[in-house]
Amino acid sequence: MILQNWWFTTLLGIKDPIQPPLQKDIKADILIVGAGAAGLSAAYSLMNKGVKVVLIEKNICGGSSSGKSAGFLTPDSELELSQLIRRYGKADAADLWGVATKGVEMMVAHITRHNINCDFQVQDCLFLGNGESGWEDIQEEMKARKMLGFAQTLYDRNEVKKIIGSESYSGGVRYPDTYGVNALLYSQGMKKILLENGIEIYEASEVLSVHEHRAETHLGSVTADQIIFCADKLHSSVTQLADSIYHAQTFLSISEPLSESMIEKIFPAGRFQCWDSDLVYSYYRLTGDNRILLGGGDMLTTFSVNDVNSSRVIDAVIEKFRKKFPLLSDLKFIQYWPGRIDTTRDLIPTIVREEAKPWIHFVLGCVGLPWATFCGDFAARHAYDDKGCTDHHYYEYFRADRHFFIPLWMEKFLGKRIVFSLNNGWAKYYQKETPDDAGAKAYRS
Ligand SMILES: Cc1cc2nc3c(=O)[nH]c(=O)nc-3n(C[C@H](O)[C@H](O)[C@H](O)COP(=O)(O)OP(=O)(O)OC[C@H]3O[C@@H](n4cnc5c(N)ncnc54)[C@H](O)[C@@H]3O)c2cc1C
Structure with a gap:
């Protein structure tokens, strides 16, 4: 790589x-x-x-x-809706969620109004649970979204297998009006x-x-x-x-293009943008030319002062991904890169x-x-x-x-x-x- x-x-x-x-x-x-x-x-x-x-x-x-960045355009960033509601209460959480929603809408408006060529993809979000605690996280998010009257669909362990080509997830919640861009x-x-x-x-x-x-x-x-x-x-x-201001490091990698038949198996119900419920989570989506963009990190390097350029962390993320999707065990990832995101405490x-x-x-x-x-x-x-x-x-x-x-x-x-x-x-x-x-x-x- x-x-x-x-x-x-x-x-x-x-x-x-x-x-x-x-x-x-x-x-x-x-x-x-x-x-x-x-x-x-x-x-x-x-x-x-x-x-x-x-x-x-x-x-x-x-x-x-x-x-x-991975170009996921969603109001969901590091702070989930349930966390905003707990901290600020319902009305102010809705106000702050509105900030991120407005940000998504503004970017989409710029892209469509000016026809910006940036591999714009309409991609529903799919937040996936890992294990029992992941299933609880998903239900928590579902409850929060319902409380504010948002649209979403909940999938249990059996149902989620029908929309994503993996046996490994304990459930998922899907919602619309999210996008992918370069x-x-x-x-x-x-x-x-x-x-x-x-x-x-x-x-x-x-x-x-x-x-x-x-x-x-x-x-x-x-x-x-x-x-x-x-x-x-x-x-x-x-x-x-x-x-x-502090920095949180994450890593991305990109694969060779997948065949259409493989995409059918991995994303049988649509080209979702996905992330999981782990503390240092993995995230992935398809680009317009059918490559898997896969990201993640680990506890040790998240708060590193400088960019960590070794492929060690992303290799582990790829390995975990392959275990979840045995059908992709031969898929080659060709490039990777780190990035440190500025953040407050x-x-x-x-x-x-x-x-x-x-x-x-x-x-x-x-x-x-x-x-x-x-x-x-x-x-x-x-x-x-x-x-x-x-x-x-x-x-x-x-x-x-x-x-x-x-x-x-x-x-x-x-x-x-x-x-x-x-x-x-x-x-x-x-x-x-x-x-x-x-x-x-x-x-x-
Ligand atoms: C690997 C990775 C994956 C990510 N994935 C996603 C994702 O999928 N979805 C999502 O929403 N977010 C994602 N993010 C986070 C997102 O990229 C950032 O939160 C967002 O881009 C911040 O935008 P910004 O304009 O505030 O900062 P930046 O994009 O960092 O822009 C600041 C600019 O200021 C310039 N600059 C700095 N100092 C000076 C100076 N003294 N003089 C002149 N110019 C200066 C820099 O060169 C830079 O271009 C990801 C980030 C990384 C690193």
Whole structure:
């Protein structure tokens, strides 16, 4: 297996894959730093508004997490609906689920409106249970979805075998309105639309520092009225908020194409996008050219400080997958790649305007393309016309000083990895907002 992001391989034939770097000092009304799903969405929402917008990206558009991702477009990311309901209560959980749902809808609208060529697939979700505890997880999710009036279908052990070609799962829940994309081609497609609509984009340009309204790169600078950071893996010299961002590592691999007859056997009832109920879960779906895209990780490398490039982890994920699907025991996986996702301690994004410098906005730690898409758009709308917006309450969910189980200063004693794991586990499995914590409720009342 070759260590290479498959989506970069699919980019090889693209026309004009790179915009030249910034090499001069320029002015703008709004500068966006970072062109992943969040930054692209921010720029899109400012298109044709009569303001000069500049987008600066240190790699290529989509060159970090967004363009490495598996491209599952679903509101379900790391936080399941049942976990949101436990933490926030029914009304606020629905509000937050709506954030991710809106993010999915926005991406689909961009793709269909502009005909973006990004291997767009309509793929229902299938959340699959492993063992008894997995079956309980599935029923829990089913209950949560019913509570909010969503559509889904539950399958027990016998029924699930009829819709997925494996004997290994204890059940599953399926739901619609979810999609698969090649998120690097999506990002490059968005770049083209933005350029056509007057947004200036500079790739291979890293913002190294910001002094008041001026952001400096190696070869130039942008002086802007408003600056929106949608950047990942930021250095604390740019903002102290960087210290509160963590990284979770996952791995992906891609197979050779499957024959149509094999697809019939593995996905007899439709080309689902699937993941299982394990703590470090496996996930897979079919690409448009019939390859299996398979991802997963392990406990040891999830919180690694640097990318782990060895194939050891993904080899184990593939082995587990083959055991679940003996029919695919000879299927070859040809490329694999790691990716570290920026996240906060409770998996909810952080969106803030600096108190002392309210023209600087940060969108950080968005886990999932839909969350990033919503959050980028949100920050841009507020940077452009805060008074005209009616959704300020989201700032309260996403504030940087919300309640965490273990505060940051404990890192000195416990280390970053332990603080992250404890906070993360707490937020996922135990945390409940108290009236004091429930910022959004307080804001609305
Ligand atoms: C392997 C993998 C699989 C995943 N699978 C899925 C999935 O199936 N579905 C899903 O919804 N999510 C998935 N994710 C998560 C998802 O990719 C991210 O949560 C999402 O892309 C975050 O988007 P973003 O715009 O916030 O960040 P990013 O995509 O990381 O974008 C930030 C951008 O900022 C740029 N940047 C950073 N610093 C600077 C600077 N100083 N100057 C200029 N530019 C800068 C970076 O180069 C980058 O392009 C996956 C992630 C990985 C790694």
